[in-house]
Amino acid sequence: MNLFDVYPLNNIEIVKASGSSVWDAEGIEYLDLYGGHAVISIGHTHPHYVQRLTDQLNKVGFYSNSVLIPLQNELAAKLGEVSGKTDYHLFLCNSGAEANENALKLASFYNGRKKVIAFKGAFHGRTSLAVSATDNPKIIAPVNETDNIIFLPLNDEAALTQAFDQYGSVIAAVIIEGIQGVGGIKEASIPFLQLIRSLCDQNNAVYIADSVQCGYGRTGLFYSHDYAGVEADVYTMAKGMGNGFPVAGISIAPKFKPWHGMLGTTFGGNHLACVAGLAVLEIMEQDNLMKNAEKVGNYLIKALKEIPEIKEVRGRGLMIGIELPDTLPNVKKDLLFKHKIFTGEAKPNVIRLLPALNLTIAHADQFLNEFKIALKG
Numbered sequence: 531m532n533l534f535d536v537y538p539l540n541n542i543e544i545v546k547a548s549g550s551s552v553w554d555a556e557g558i559e560y561l562d563l564y565g566g567h568a569v570i571s572i573g574h575t576h577p578h579y580v581q582r583l584t585d586q587l588n589k590v591g592f593y594s595n596s597v598l599i600p601l602q603n604e605l606a607a608k609l610g611e612v613s614g615k616t617d618y619h620l621f622l623c624n625s626g627a628e629a630n631e632n633a634l635k636l637a638s639f640y641n642g643r644k645k646v647i648a649f650k651g652a653f654h655g656r657t658s659l660a661v662s663a664t665d666n667p668k669i670i671a672p673v674n675e676t677d678n679i680i681f682l683p684l685n686d687e688a689a690l691t692q693a694f695d696q697y698g699s700v701i702a703a704v705i706i707e708g709i710q711g712v713g714g715i716k717e718a719s720i721p722f723l724q725l726i727r728s729l730c731d732q733n734n735a736v737y738i739a740d741s742v743q744c745g746y747g748r749t750g751l752f753y754s755h756d757y758a759g760v761e762a763d764v765y766t767m768a769k770g771m772g773n774g775f776p777v778a779g780i781s782i783a784p785k786f787k788p789w790h791g792m793l794g795t796t797f798g799g800n801h802l803a804c805v806a807g808l809a810v811l812e813i814m815e816q817d818n819l820m821k822n823a824e825k826v827g828n829y830l831i832k833a834l835k836e837i838p839e840i841k842e843v844r845g846r847g848l849m850i851g852i853e854l855p856d857t858l859p860n861v862k863k864d865l866l867f868k869h870k871i872f873t874g875e876a877k878p879n880v881i882r883l884l885p886a887l888n889l890t891i892a893h894a895d896q897f898l899n900e901f902k903i904a905l906k907g
């Protein structure tokens with residue numbers, strides 16, 4: 531059997547990883563500023579993480595949600611503390627798309643409505659309603675087409691107000707990334723997030739903060755949406771939550787009341803997923819990684835803004851988009867193959883930096899030096 535060929539691949543096999551470095555099969559070291567798509571939050575093969583998972587695997591790796599799993603309560607308590615949402619409740623699942631599916635479903639159960647407001651440039655995942663709320667017709671199969679999603683321009687306060695004037699009584703939820711990732715590192719403005727909060731309150735709609743990529747401390751605050759000073763009803767998380775172990779979740783405001791069978795999953799919240807999640811939060815807290823993300827991120831953003839070839843630098847903390855002119859189409863490829871640095875990308879010509887939150891200033895300097903050379907071709 532061959533693989534179903536859906537991914538454009540770089541011809542590199544990674545065989546070893548540590549911190550912000552990865553090594554290929556030829557022994558060549560790369561600086562990893564991509565983190566396998568914002569997933570590596572505490573660095574590759576962190577000793578505490580490896581120990582936690584190894585110890586747990588030697589006890590029990592998996593049992594289903596039909597028995598007590600106290601590790602889930604521990605993870606919920608720790609997440610509440612580190613994220614500052616101690617009165618929220620946690621539902622655990624396995625991926626970002628699944629987190630968004632569950633958040634949308636929860637909203638619809640809550641107010642009995644069907645319509646969802648999403649935004650131009652959004653990416654919420656590749657399943658069912660998550661893909662319908664994603665602004666990319668190419669990946670929406672006919673079976674996922676629905677009239678229930680209303681797409682509005684990002685940060686357009688008038689359009690949002692008008693949509694609520696028109697459909698207010700049937701809107702189940704507004705779903706928004708604090709900073710669009712796949713969309714090219716575009717920030718939701720603070721007044722816009724505040725308006726979402728107040729229109730949702732006035733219309734009994736649910737404000738869903740998709741924090742799958744921009745969350746989990748990457749921008750310096752646990753949830754980037756919280757820079758607006760208002761809370762979302764549901765925060766969705768995945769990527770950095772397990773540092774590579776597939777674990778995701780939704781953090782749910784106290785006003786939502788659960789009933790047995792309302793949400794569920796086989797793998798969600800299994801023993802290994804919980805210890806992966808706990809190890810990440812323990813390291814984030816112990817090593818002050820949110821502060822580090824803010825410090826090293828600000829350092830990078832400031833330095834990048836001084837480079838004249840760059841069209842625009844966007845983002846916060848360690849979620850950075852570098853928009854390049856069309857005249858420099860090969861920089862990302864050159865960074866990888868000539869300078870041995872992994873970065874992400876977004877269309878049309880944006881380089882995305884999504885490194886581990888313990889990236890050092892020395893790593894940042896290494897990148898800046900190589901990047902300036904890459905810009906010269």
Ligand SMILES: Cc1ncc(COP(=O)(O)O)c(C=O)c1O
Pocket residue numbers: 625626627628630653654655656707711712740741742743744768769
């Ligand atoms: C903002 C956002 N939401 C949801 C997802 C989907 O996550 P997953 O690929 O884990 O399903 C992604 C993935 O890139 C994302 O960036």
